[in-house]
Amino acid sequence: MxxxxxxxxxxxxxxxxxxxxxxxxxxxxxxxxxxxxxxxxxxxxxxxxxxxxxxxxRVSQYMIRDVCYHDEPCTPEDRLFQIVAFRTFSKIDTWRDVHATLGRYPTLDDLGDGSFTRALDEARRRNGGLYTGAFILCATDAYGQGLKHLNHVELFRHMFLTDDLGAKLLAATSLREVYDQLHGYPLMGDFMSYQISIDLNYSGLINFSENEFTQAxxxxxxxxxxxxxxxxxxxxxxxxxxxxxxxxxxxxxxxxxxxxxxxxxxxxxxxxxxxxxxxxxxxxxxxxxxxxxxxxxxxxxxxxxxxxxxxxxxxxxxxxxxxxxxxxxxxxxxxxxxxxxxxx
Structure with a gap:
């Protein structure tokens, strides 16, 4: 037909x-x-x-050069966390501040021991807003936190520490599967899940055709x-x-x-x-x-x-x-x- x-x-x-x-x-x-x-x-x-x-x-260029392909030592799972976290804030100054506070790009160890949260708090204290104005993000307190960035930290902990999302993303067999893995979490709507899927696919860790799946x-x-x-x-x-x-x-x-x-x-x-x-x-x-x-x-x-x-x-x-x-x-x-x- x-x-x-x-x-x-x-x-x-x-x-x-x-x-x-x-x-x-x-x-x-x-x-x-x-x-x-x-x-x-x-x-x-x-x-x-x-x-x-x-x-x-500009933001995607920073993402590609300084997040997807930076040359600091980290595990593949660390880098996937970095990509998801960077795009969530989509503000270059926030990422630079976090790096300056930690002396490196944040790792899953930093997420686990609270160092990443403290670095975000310091960036917020210095600069005010942590987020770009380019996205309207879901702002519900899905994880019971009173501040948006603390809910996102709990989201990252849920994804990468509790659910081992990094390993699941590395094992994905399609761009749609990458999207579906992200889309299953609170605070991850249709559009944001798609955007982060594309960012992950820019990296050297995930490699599918961008034409395989799209979301308007x-x-x-x-x-x-x-x-x-x-x-x-x-x-x-x-x-x-x-x-x-x-x-x-x-x-x-x-x-x-x-x-x-x-x-x-x-x-x-x-x-x-x-x-x-x-x-x-x-x-x-x-x-x-x-x-x-x-x-x-x-x-x-x-x-x-x-x-x-x-x-x-x-x-x-x-x-x-x-x-x-x-x-x-x-x-x-x-x-x-x-x-x-x-x-x-």
């Missing part, structure tokens, strides 16, 4: 691919060292948008609703996979240049994120479309903190990435479920 495919909303669906083309071109010009502005699109010039490729965003977040669901008038017999996940499978054909049909990430095509996590960014973009480009959110809160501003691009070595693209420091951007946080990116 042939499934009925989604029906595109004319004039809006095309924004998805046009955004991907223009946003990636801006990224490439930035990396090449060309002066601003890196795009002639007034919406992209004015507002903050994630990169087309999730792995190129709230912003992506809004974008899908804007781009299509009817999904036919497709689920949101099917629709994301359709975009992955048809990216080259659609970009060619629309006459839009797209080089990929040094030859790496869009994967499901990227196409999922692009729906979220299309939802944001359409708040300005097509404000007549009804949405729960009517404006883009975060404006583009440039910051001087340098960042050198580094991707999972198993992708085999780092040798093509220009060496040297390049600059990211910052902006007032737009509280949303999806991780914020930078016009990098």
């Amino acid at each position: 042939t499934l009925r495919p989604p029906v595109a909303r004319n004039g809006i669906y095309e924004h998805y691919w046009a955004f991907a083309s223009r946003r990636q071109a801006a990224f490439e010009r930035r990396v090449a060292g060309l002066p601003a502005p890196w795009t002639d699109d007034p919406i992209l010039q004015t507002f903050k948008f994630c990169n087309v490729y999730r792995a190129a965003d 977040g709230p912003g992506a669901l809004r974008g899908i609703k804007k781009c299509f008038t009817d999904l036919g017999d497709y689920t949101p996940a099917d629709t994301i996979r359709w975009m992955v499978d048809n990216q080259e054909k659609e970009l060619d049909r629309l006459g839009l240049p797209f080089n990929g990430l040094w030859g790496r095509p869009l994967h499901a996590i990227d196409c999922q994120g692009l729906f979220c960014e299309t939802d944001k973009y359409c708040r300005e480009a097509a404000p007549e479309l009804a949405s729960a959110r009517k404006r883009i809160k975060a404006r583009f501003t440039q910051t001087a903190e340098p960042m050198e691009l580094f991707f999972p070595p198993k992708w085999d693209i780092n040798q093509q990435v220009p060496t040297g420091q390049v600059l990211g951007t910052t902006a007032s946080p737009d509280r949303m479920f999806e991780p914020q990116g930078t016009l990098f």
Whole structure:
């Protein structure tokens, strides 16, 4: 039986691919060292948008280089705990403070003896908030603690000390199984479980196709609703996979240049994120479309903190990435479920 495919909303669906083309071109010009502005699109010039490729965003870049592939001694289970913990907070300054207090990246021994908790308490005392504004996390006191970060510490203890989640993740046979293992815990919703699954898959410890499984977040669901008038017999996940499978054909049909990430095509996590960014973009480009959110809160501003691009070595693209420091951007946080990116 042939499934009925989604029906595109004319004039809006095309924004998805046009955004991907223009946003990636801006990224490439930035990396090449060309002066601003890196795009002639007034919406992209004015507002903050994630990169087309999730792995190129500033927090993901820090995650890959300094969490997934740091060179300090630790066990595989330690590193998996570090990845889960880092993404839960998603705030680079929190992780740097914890490292400075402990003198190393936190291990399961630190989680067990309370050193990790004390390091978080110290980071909170110095900086105030431990969390980024880029995620709206479940804030219930599932573990009976009065402070959000203490509930998350108890979550990590439940996962990695009581349930030996590290060993289970190392034994997983699919990305879906990684997701299911995470999703079974309190405080781990659909979207957060998916995001952490992708982060774990960046590491050298877990290695599955990013196209094997996907989960649409709230912003992506809004974008899908804007781009299509009817999904036919497709689920949101099917629709994301359709975009992955048809990216080259659609970009060619629309006459839009797209080089990929040094030859790496869009994967499901990227196409999922692009729906979220299309939802944001359409708040300005097509404000007549009804949405729960009517404006883009975060404006583009440039910051001087340098960042050198580094991707999972198993992708085999780092040798093509220009060496040297390049600059990211910052902006007032737009509280949303999806991780914020930078016009990098």
